[in-house]
Amino acid sequence: MSNIKEVAVNKIKVKEHFRPINLDKVDDLVKSVLAVGLINPIVINSDFELIAGNHRLQAYREIGFNQIECRVLDLLELEEQLLQCDENLIRLDLNVIERSEHLSHRDELLISLGRRAKVGDNQYKGSLGSQTTKSLAKDLGISRSKYYQIKSICKIDADVRELLKKTDVADNLDALMLIQKQEVLIQSAIAKRLTNGCNLRELIKDLKKEAEKERQLKELDTYKINFDNDNIKLFCDDFRNNKIEDNSVKLIWCDPPYTEDINLYGDLAKFGQSVLAEGGSLFCYIAQARLKEVIDLMCDHLTYYWIIAVKNEYSSGRDGKGIFISWKPILWWVKGNRKNFGRYKNIF
Known part of the structure; x- marks a missing residue:
């Protein structure tokens, strides 16, 4: 569980696992905090140890604020969730979508626990026991590139994923990767019209054509009046639905x-x-x-x-x-x- 509360700035402990402070970034955050306040609370554990938000904390110190809004994480519960997630990943009956969701959730848990080494993250980077993508993939017996591919399936809209779980595509990584590259409206249309044995690429092609046609018709609908010139008229229709006078x-x-x-x-x-x-x-x-x-x-x-x-x-x-x-x-x-x-x- 996590909860938001005000904590004294001088009570928060910062371990040595964070990247060096970027003073330019701190200056920008000082201006932002003075202008609009703290948008995202920093994250600490129940022992007041900082998990995320070192630059935000430093900005508060620069300003001279005594209190800062914190999200307090219950690490014991996170540990239990991580254990449950690891056990589920060992199961052989997970489809690709479910495996992707578990990998994404597991990454979030590792980050919150300060055990995920990831370039650019302001988490316990480089700390003892932190895991890289390569080590996580090795634990699962797959390559790093395969790990990225499976995890990328979570880019598919959550509601769409639920629909896809009921189809054969749920365990087809190549098909799912093709779907995740589409915009959400196309993803949703695929999930609703997908049938066993259908040609996915052709379906996507047809859906894109339909979406473009609909977009064009909506754009044409914005023309509430015709041109000022009475000799020019705008018809928003398929020419085969002929409503124009002959020889005109x-x-x-x-x-x-x-x-x-x-x-x-x-x-x-x-x-x-x-x-x-x-x-x-x-x-x-x-x-x-x-x-x-x-x-x-x-x-x-x-x-x-x-x-x-x-x-x-x-x-x-x-x-x-x-x-x-x-x-x-x-x-x-x-x-x-x-x-x-x-x-x-x-x-x-």
Whole structure:
């Protein structure tokens, strides 16, 4: 158990296990304490020995305060919890999630007891019997990297972990590591839609697409009014749910998702053929690798007019053919005959 109480500064004992005092850090803490008070109490045991907060304690001494707020830990209870945790880790029926939770809790207990050697921690670093990650991993019969991997599973949201414990993924370290790299909303969606035997990577890919689509729709919903120009209207919808009057649009500009069904471009051309006025234009981005397929699909409904090149600031080879892409194509299509109103550059 732990409790918070005021303790006399001169009553607190500081052993020699702490790092040397950083005076700049103490100065910053003095300013912070004078401005907003002590945000985090220091930690002591029942014998008034400091466990954590040496710089905070020094700041109080610099200011001249006689009392400081402390969290007092019951080391006997911590010892009992540590023993119980060690016994549980020996069990063979823990899944990876449960093992991760035990390792994280064990680390917290060791830190509170001053037995955890960890770079940067202000705990009994270097004291006799302090344990490193390497020694902890060795005790469990695993490598240090495996120890880090298992412990990292606790980065998964706590509620999500509880859901995942009911699935086959609970004992699949590789799958859990993939899940913990996702943001919490995606983690939660995975846990709710995960089924035995499903392709986790494909599920994550689909969920990210859905999340991005939802984000875009929410962003579009922020536009409460259309443009001041009465000739421009904003439609927040999938173009395949056509609610636009036929022959009423002069120009369509779009950037379809390249990785989805290529037939989407055929649907787009059919949509343009329906809503564009005579001589109207449709501009659409396309990946170089799919140019021929897209042109074949779209020319059944619209007339090919030109191809425009948009320069990329950075070259990439993402099409997988070893080509460093320095420009991105935009196809220009028209409905019927287009009147020429001027001269235009075809590179931007």
